Amino acid sequence: MASDSFTLDNLKRILLEGAGAADGVDLDGDIYDKEFEELGYESLALLETGSRIEREYGITLDDSVLTDAVTPRALIDAVNQHLTVSAA
Template identity: 45%
Template sequence: MSQLTLSDLSSVLTECAGADDGAALTEAERDLAFTELGYDSLALLETAALVKERYGVTLTDEEVTTIATPAEFLDHVNRALTPAG
């Protein structure tokens, strides 16, 4: 898998949080806090678990609790997906 996109993350969040299917994240929302977007810590932990299952990237509970925005979540996951060197 090359990269987790904002659209991919939006789909996973929707699945984990039970939001409306039409509530996709937009580029304008990528730097907003998850709390402002209506996602709590449980939704983010569930999202991290699903990302691990689908993309093979493990985020610790501690990492997840420090990630504040969709952009930060994408950065964490995509760094792990990008081979070093």
């Protein structure tokens, strides 16, 4: 496991490694509650992001996590819930 918690910085790094950044999108801005689609990330990019998170953090995310978590905050919370359960 890479760490005990999953942060916005971790998510931004994984998004950039897997799918890059859309033109005109500033991932260093306040993106916690912006929808991934608004940030330029479609379903395929999120599937790749989910796969990278699973490999790096040693967890398994349900497919619904990636479809239900439409904002960075929601995805970070879901990953951290999985990390908490895995650590228990």
